Structure formats: C-alpha cells, structure tokens
Amino acid sequence: RRILQLPGRHLPLPPGPRARWFGTVKLPKEYQWLTYARWKDVYGDLIYVRVLGNPILVLNTAEAVTDLFEKRSARYSSRPTRSMVTELMGWDWLFSTMPYGPTWRKHRACFQQHFNVNALGGFKPIILREAHTLLHNLIMDDSALFHHVRRSAAAIVMMLSYGHQIAPEGDLYVTIADKALAGLAQAGIFGTYLVDYLSCLKYIPAWFPGAAFQRQAFEWRHMNRMMRDLPFEKVKREMTAGKAVPCFVTEQLDRLFTAASKAASEPALEGEDLVKNVAAIAYAAGADTTVSAILSFFLAVQVWPEVQTKAQRQIDAVVGPDRLPSFDDREDLPAIDCIVWECLRWNPVTPLGLARHVGEDDEYRGYRIPKGTTIVPNVWAILHDEKMYPEPLRFNPDRFADEEQNAALGINDLPNAAFGFGRRMCPGRALAFETIWITIVTTLAVFNISKAKDEHGNIIEPDIQFTPTLLSHPRPFCCVIALRSEKARSLVMQTLDR
Numbered sequence: 001r002r003i004l005q006l007p008g009r010h011l012p013l014p015p016g017p018r019a020r021w022f023g024t025v026k027l028p029k030e031y032q033w034l035t036y037a038r039w040k041d042v043y044g045d046l047i048y049v050r051v052l053g054n055p056i057l058v059l060n061t062a063e064a065v066t067d068l069f070e071k072r073s074a075r076y077s078s079r080p081t082r083s084m085v086t087e088l089m090g091w092d093w094l095f096s097t098m099p100y101g102p103t104w105r106k107h108r109a110c111f112q113q114h115f116n117v118n119a120l121g122g123f124k125p126i127i128l129r130e131a132h133t134l135l136h137n138l139i140m141d142d143s144a145l146f147h148h149v150r151r152s153a154a155a156i157v158m159m160l161s162y163g164h165q166i167a168p169e170g171d172l173y174v175t176i177a178d179k180a181l182a183g184l185a186q187a188g189i190f191g192t193y194l195v196d197y198l199s200c201l202k203y204i205p206a207w208f209p210g211a212a213f214q215r216q217a218f219e220w221r222h223m224n225r226m227m228r229d230l231p232f233e234k235v236k237r238e239m240t241a242g243k244a245v246p247c248f249v250t251e252q253l254d255r256l257f258t259a260a261s262k263a264a265s266e267p268a269l270e271g272e273d274l275v276k277n278v279a280a281i282a283y284a285a286g287a288d289t290t291v292s293a294i295l296s297f298f299l300a301v302q303v304w305p306e307v308q309t310k311a312q313r314q315i316d317a318v319v320g321p322d323r324l325p326s327f328d329d330r331e332d333l334p335a336i337d338c339i340v341w342e343c344l345r346w347n348p349v350t351p352l353g354l355a356r357h358v359g360e361d362d363e364y365r366g367y368r369i370p371k372g373t374t375i376v377p378n379v380w381a382i383l384h385d386e387k388m389y390p391e392p393l394r395f396n397p398d399r400f401a402d403e404e405q406n407a408a409l410g411i412n413d414l415p416n417a418a419f420g421f422g423r424r425m426c427p428g429r430a431l432a433f434e435t436i437w438i439t440i441v442t443t444l445a446v447f448n449i450s451k452a453k454d455e456h457g458n459i460i461e462p463d464i465q466f467t468p469t470l471l472s473h474p475r476p477f478c479c480v481i482a483l484r485s486e487k488a489r490s491l492v493m494q495t496l497d498r
C-alpha cells in the first residue's frame with residue numbers, strides 16, 4: 001500500500017522501444033548516441049529502456065538535461081554503480097565514478113584547490129613549452145601526429161600532477177597509465193559487459209567457464225593500481241631526497257605534513273590516499289580528452305581549408321612574422337576560440353557524457369522516473385540538434401562568431417555541454433580549453449595542414465570517422481603538415497634554446 005502512495009506512482013514511464021526478450025531491450029553495441037538520436041524522432045526527448053531489469057533514461061535535449069541535472073542537481077548528481085569498472089577493475093578511486101556524497105566532495109575540493117582558474121596562470125609556461133615541443137616534433141616527423149599530440153598532452157598533466165618530465169619515448173609512467181586507460185575505454189560505456197546489468201555475476205570465480213571478463217578485469221585492475229601508486233611513490237621519494245619539482249602532489253603533501261606537525265601526529269593515511277587519487281585522475285580524465293579535441297582540429301581543417309585560411313589571416317595580422325603566438329594574444333584572436341568550441345561540438349569527446357544515477361523516485365513532464373534509474377545525457381544529440389546548430393555535421397567555427405546575433409536568433413549556444421552539467425561538470429575545463437587553444441594557434445601560425453596524396457599523386461580524402469568508445473576520438477587519418485616558411489621553422493627551433 002505504501003508503494004502505491006509514493007509520489008508519481010500512478011504516472012506512466014517515459015516512452016521507449018518495446019522490450020523484446022526477457023523484458024529487455026537490445027541496445028546497439030556501438031555508437032549508441034546515434035541510435036538514441038534517431039529514436040528521438042520516434043519517442044521524443046526522453047527515452048526509457050529496461051535492460052535486464054536495469055532502468056535507463058536517455059536525455060536527448062539540452063532542455064531535459066538542464067531541467068534534471070541543473071535545476072534538480074541535488075537529486076541527479078550521483079553516478080551509477082558500475083560492477084565491471086568500479087568493483088572488478090578497481091576504478092573506485094576515480095572520483096568521476098564516485099556516488100554523490102562526502103567522499104566525492106572531498107576529492108573534488110582537493111582537485112579544485114590546485115586545478116582552478118586562478119592557478120591557470122602558473123600552468124601556462126608548462127602548457128606553452130609542450131605546445132612548442134609538439135611543433136618541433138611535427139617538423140621532425142609529421143607522420144606520427146597522433147603520437148606527438150598524445151605525448152604533449154601526457155607531458156602537461158604529468159608535470160602538473162607529479163612534476164615529472166616524461167621521457168621523449170617509452171616513459172614508464174605514461175606506458176602504465178595508457179595500458180590502464182585502454183581497459184577503461186573498452187569497458188567504460190555502461191552495458192558493455194553483462195555484469196554491469198547483472199551485478200551478481202561479479203561473484204563468479206575467474207576460472208569458471210564464460211568468466212573471461214573476470215580474468216580481463218583482474219589484469220586491468222593490476223595496471224590501474226600501478227598507475228595510481230607508482231608516480232605518487234616517486235614524488236614522495238623525491239621529496240625525502242629534497243629533489244621534488246613543485247606540483248600538485250608536493251603542494252598537497254606539504255599541506256598534510258604541516259597540518260600533521262601542528263597536531264603532532266603522523267599525516268593521516270586517508271589524506272595521502274586522497275592526494276594519490278586526485279593526482280592520478282588528472283591523467284585519467286585530462287590526457288586523452290584533450291587529445292581527442294586536438295585531433296578533431298587536424299581532421300577538420302583539411303576538409304574545410306577555409307577555416308585554416310581565415311584563422312591564419314587573423315594570426316598573421318595580430319602576431320606578425322617575428323614571433324610565435326602566446327596566451328597574451330587570446331583576446332585579439334577570437335577566431336581561435338571559435339575553432340576550439342567547434343572542435344568540442346563537432347565531435348564531442350564524451351558523446352554520452354558520464355552517466356548519472358537517481359536515488360529516489362521522481363516525476364518529470366508527467367512521467368515517472370523510478371528510483372535507481374541510470375540517466376544518460378546524449379551530448380552528441382544535444383550538440384547536433386539542427387535547430388540549435390544549423391548544418392550540425394559541418395565544421396563551421398564561424399557559427400560562434402557573432403554572439404549577439406546568435407542570442408537574438410536563439411541559435412549556436414556555446415557547446416558547454418561538451419564538459420557536462422551542474423555539480424559534476426568537468427572541473428578541468430579551463431585547463432583543457434587553454435591547452436587546446438595554444439596548440440591550435442601555434443600550429444596554425446607555423447604549419448599549413450592539407451590532405452595527403454597517394455603514391456600516384458591522388459588526393460586521399462580523409463574518412464570522417466570517430467571511435468565508438470566512451471572517450472571518442474577521430475580514427476587514424478593521414479594529412480600533410482607543411483611548414484609555412486623558413487622563418488616559422490627558425491622560430492620553433494629557437495624555443496628549444498629557452
């Protein structure tokens with residue numbers, strides 16, 4: 001009887017495809033965001049499915065996401081428990097996976113103490129140095145674009161978190177982290193593994209026939225522990241030897257030691273764990289995401305060369321031929337801001353955002369949202385909504401150029417949704433924006449990017465394809481990255497002397 005009296009119990013569930021077998025809906029294994037976007041025409045903004053007893057609600061519009069994640073943020077800021085990722089693979093230390101509550105809050109506050117907008121000024125020399133290293137590496141070998149971009153992004157977060165200068169090739173800590181993150185990318189989308197739906201499967205022993213997921217999870221768990229522990233231990237050793245480079249870990253440990261010596265006690269282990277967790281999330285959340293947006297730029301400008309020509313005209317007029325662009329030029333180069341936003345919109349790095357969890361029954365637009373529903377924001381659909389972004393598949397940074405006109409027409413909002421929503425919105429977004437900005441502006445100042453040619457001189461049309469993973473990035477493509485002038489080469493070479 002009490003159940004019948006719960007608010008909204010009488011209301012229907014939101015619409016969605018009919019369950020077929022065992023009361024479940026078969027979801028596509030790949031590119032779910034495209035399927036959900038297509039389903040919008042049939043079912044509307046809200047799509048409700050039940051998969052093996054797990055209720056899932058997909059939000060296909062900015063309005064629905066704002067209503068729930070922002071206006072009702074106290075209720076919609078938690079994360080679902082992910083048996084494969086958090087329990088079996090051991091990613092429970094990533095605060096992006098933590099349920100809303102005091103532990104998550106402590107981690108997020110610790111992150112923001114260091115990675116906040118005011119601290120950005122201090123990070124800029126590190127980001128700029130890596131942007132210059134990328135230019136240099138591209139001059140040396142433009143065929144390894146993906147590798148160079150990744151190396152620079154990894155170098156920035158490793159320096160900010162651990163004060164660690166990564167090796168030019170085969171860095172131990174980067175290799176470990178990449179192996180761990182490859183597993184996360186594979187298992188990251190909810191429902192990739194059956195155990196996500198049937199959490200009782202987590203008790204099946206690894207030797208049991210059909211329990212390959214357990215063996216795989218065990219291997220990945222080992223990597224993720226090493227990713228979290230090894231660089232942290234290295235900084236501690238360096239601090240003891242008085243050789244540590246100032247960074248997030250040294251700053252936070254100093255704070256812990258000071259607090260402990262005032263209280264005449266050992267620093268709490270819990271405090272160290274907190275620092276360790278937060279340091280490692282910067283790499284987990286900050287490296288591949290930034291890489292994806294930068295690679296989207298290299299893909300897009302070959303297909304839409306007019307974007308490059310226009311931006312270079314602006315850079316040449318503002319910066320001139322005798323120096324490379326710097327962060328101080330940002331206000332005078334609005335075209336580059338527009339390109340960064342369009343990279344984030346055109347191929348959203350997390351097309352399905354990061355899922356949320358609602359812990360109590362709720363009602364919305366006359367529908368019932370049952371307690372325990374996983375809520376998935378379809379960021380891809382939001383950022384490809386034709387009414388908001390005319391010609392959404394076209395890479396057109398100019399769409400953001402005239403803010404006033406856009407506001408009057410109610411179109412082309414800045415694609416902040418790429419960074420998520422409400423209380424869980426990406427806390428690294430300012431750092432990410434600056435990194436992508438300086439990489440793009442310096443690249444355009446120095447290089448012309450164009451389509452590659454085959455051995456017969458025929459142009460190779462790049463395939464505009466993105467990976468179907470939690471963090472989506474362009475699939476491998478080739479392009480020509482040619483120096484614009486000898487002067488540009490010498491400016492890049494001079495940066496190495498500094």
Ligand code: HEM
Binds near residue numbers: 111285349353
């Ligand atoms: C292009 C780059 C990036 C994109 C597109 C991006 C996007 C996102 C998104 C969509 C979320 C989930 C937000 C939500 O649930 O509503 C998120 C969370 C997060 N991001 Fe980013 N991010 C980027 C770069 C970074 C960087 C550089 C860092 C740190 C150095 C970072 C740290 C985090 C953290 C710690 C969270 C978890 C927040 C929480 O659950 O409270 N991100 N990011």
